[in-house]
Amino acid sequence: MDDYAKYSLLVAAALSTLAAITGGFQAGALVFILAIATAIALPYRMARARAELAEAELPYFLRTLASEVDAGIPYIQALEDACENSPELGKAVKKAIRMYRRGIPISKALESAGEEFDSESVRRALVHVAALYHMGKEAQTLRHIADAMLSVHRAESKRFSAKLALYSLFFLGIAALLPALFTMYTAIGSLFLTERMDATTAFLISAILLPLLSVASLAFMYYQMPAFLRR
Amino acid sequence: MLVEILGIIAAGAGAILLLREQRKNRRIKEIEERIPAALLDVSTLPNITFRSAIDHLSKGYGPLSEEILGVKRALDRGIPPRRALTAISGCKSRLLKRAMKILLTGIESGANVSELLRQAAEDIEEELEMERSRRANLTLQKYSVLASTGVFVPAVLGLTERMVAQMVGSGLSTNATVLAVLSAIPINIGIVAISGAVFAALIDGNVRYALQYGAITVPLALLSYALAGGGLVI
Numbered sequence: 001m002d003d004y005a006k007y008s009l010l011v012a013a014a015l016s017t018l019a020a021i022t023g024g025f026q027a028g029a030l031v032f033i034l035a036i037a038t039a040i041a042l043p044y045r046m047a048r049a050r051a052e053l054a055e056a057e058l059p060y061f062l063r064t065l066a067s068e069v070d071a072g073i074p075y076i077q078a079l080e081d082a083c084e085n086s087p088e089l090g091k092a093v094k095k096a097i098r099m100y101r102r103g104i105p106i107s108k109a110l111e112s113a114g115e116e117f118d119s120e121s122v123r124r125a126l127v128h129v130a131a132l133y134h135m136g137k138e139a140q141t142l143r144h145i146a147d148a149m150l151s152v153h154r155a156e157s158k159r160f161s162a163k164l165a166l167y168s169l170f171f172l173g174i175a176a177l178l179p180a181l182f183t184m185y186t187a188i189g190s191l192f193l194t195e196r197m198d199a200t201t202a203f204l205i206s207a208i209l210l211p212l213l214s215v216a217s218l219a220f221m222y223y224q225m226p227a228f229l230r231r
Numbered sequence: 232m233l234v235e236i237l238g239i240i241a242a243g244a245g246a247i248l249l250l251r252e253q254r255k256n257r258r259i260k261e262i263e264e265r266i267p268a269a270l271l272d273v274s275t276l277p278n279i280t281f282r283s284a285i286d287h288l289s290k291g292y293g294p295l296s297e298e299i300l301g302v303k304r305a306l307d308r309g310i311p312p313r314r315a316l317t318a319i320s321g322c323k324s325r326l327l328k329r330a331m332k333i334l335l336t337g338i339e340s341g342a343n344v345s346e347l348l349r350q351a352a353e354d355i356e357e358e359l360e361m362e363r364s365r366r367a368n369l370t371l372q373k374y375s376v377l378a379s380t381g382v383f384v385p386a387v388l389g390l391t392e393r394m395v396a397q398m399v400g401s402g403l404s405t406n407a408t409v410l411a412v413l414s415a416i417p418i419n420i421g422i423v424a425i426s427g428a429v430f431a432a433l434i435d436g437n438v439r440y441a442l443q444y445g446a447i448t449v450p451l452a453l454l455s456y457a458l459a460g461g462g463l464v465i
Contacts (some may be wrong), residue, residue, distance in 0.1 A: 059361075064329065071333040072340025081332070085325055101421050114465045143354075150357065156363065159366045168375045174386040175423050177380060179416070183388070186412045187395040199411040206415035211422035214384075218376065218430045229365050230433070 008039035049227070050088060051119035056228035057086035058125055059146040059153070061093075065129065066139035066146070075133050076100070092116045094127075106133050121149065156226045167221045175214040182206060239454065252443060258294055263326045267293040267356040269456025270330060274348035281312045281338050298322050326355050355460070374433045377451025381448040382455045385420045389459025393417055416455065424452035 012035035020028025060080045068078035079097060083090030096109035107130035114123035125145055132139060184200050222230070269292050277359050289296050289303040291359045301318030330351060337347040391411055399409055428444035 060358055063357065066356050067329075067333055067347075067351050068336075070350060071337040072342050072344065073332070073336045081329070127258050130372075150361065153361065157364055157368055164368070166373050168372065171376065172379055172383065176384040179419055180391040182265070183391050183395055183412050183416070187398055187409050190406055190408050191399060197408055199407040202408045203415050205410035206412045207418040209288075211419045211426075214419075214423045215426045218426050221372075222430060222433060227371075228361075229368060230436075 004039075004043070008036070012036050012039065036208070047118045051117045051122065052227035053088040054086075054117045054122045055119055055149070056153075056226075056230075058122060059091045059149040059227060061086045061089050062142040062146040062149075064127060065132075067144040069139045078128075089117075089122070106130055150168070153226070153228045157229060160224075160226055160229065163224070167224065169213070171217050174217045178213065179206065179210045182210065185220065237450070239450075241450035242447050242454065245443055245450070248446060249440070249443040252440065259324050261293060261321070261325050262295045262298060262322065263355075263359060264418050265292045266330050267352040267359070268292075269295055270334075270348045270352035270355070273334070274345040274352070279338065279344045279348075281335055282306060284338075286336055289407065295327070298324075298327060326358070329437040371435050373431045376427050376430050377444065379447060380391055380424045381451040384423055385452040385454075385456035388416050388420060388462075389456040391455075392460040417453065420452050421449060424448040 012032050015035050016028040016032035019031035064080050064082040064085070068081055069075060070219040073081070076097060077157065080091060083093050086093075092113040093110070096106070096113040099109035099112070100106045107127075110126045111123075114126040117123065125142075128141055128145060132142065186197055192194055246416045248439055269288055273279065273287055276283055276287060285299060285303050285306060288299040292299070298319050302315050305315035305318045306312065312335055316335065319327060319331060322328075333347065333351045334344075337344050395409060395413065425441075425445055425448075428448045429438070431444045432438050432441035
């Protein structure tokens, strides 16, 4: 069993024990299932997020590389320059450059850099980057790939801007209307209805749960944004 | 009244800090916006040399020329081109450094400089265009979140509080549940205002801005809440 699985099980067990002590067996079981599901999904989600970032950086990486190679800047130097503004992709490519300096062929090194990402487009683009070194082909191919990716980004960007208004309404609903409704509910409940909530629970809902929901809705909005729009 | 005055002062100070920071960034943007046109202009010069390109760029391109002027002065003092380029190392524009490097290396390597500069101008323009479209998409989102967290949400909650206080009337001081909910509202408003500031800073791509945005949204939110709620709790 690797370390990640071991620690995930430990954390899930600790959280579910805590939940079982405070909320009973059912709460403990529910927390255990949720913790395990999160532990399983997390690595996939993180790998996908990394691939999305690399895909977002790819067009600029390719264009910088193409311009510098055309200008006569040595290939490895141009590759290093292209890494400067591409933190995620740059990390993998810099590793490939280090491998190349240790004597591994650049195509193999770049191939292994591509394998780090869960993205077919990154892998394909890095194959073309290696071909530029080996065959001395025109950097124009890299520009075509970059242009194709940019036009996809533009289309996605338009689609996202159509959703923006909806997200803002959604946030206002959660951040303003929900707490207002809750405040009215407690006031009416305590005055006219038999249903009364104890003061501590009401305080915790209002001071912790509701603001957390607002923060979660902002986080949701942020992560709905295509990776190339985030910086 | 004191709370309102303090709120206005704090929000004003935050706004000044934010404006100062944004003025610095605006200059970098102005420099970068001028690079594609400048490179295209240089590409039309006959027999382009590094010296002639720098002479051409050192006037008529606003803040870009101000940066290039340093390189020109270094060349005038007889410093070799590659070392003269360190004069722009203080400028935080990555695109300017890249353009200068392409210009110099292109000329040194004997490549077709005109074609190279046109290509570089097109690349940089493409990058700027994507950034413009990003800003167009997200600026509205950023300001609507800032306005919501700094004004609308606190105002709605302040009005709700005022209504509840009127509804409960004199029994408010003895109603523990309602008092607990009302006392939690400023905490809710504070957390939402801070998270709005962090969101805006993330959209700007610099988490450090969260402090400046927070310095505006938090006092503004408490101020809106106090005004809408009739200063009941604060």
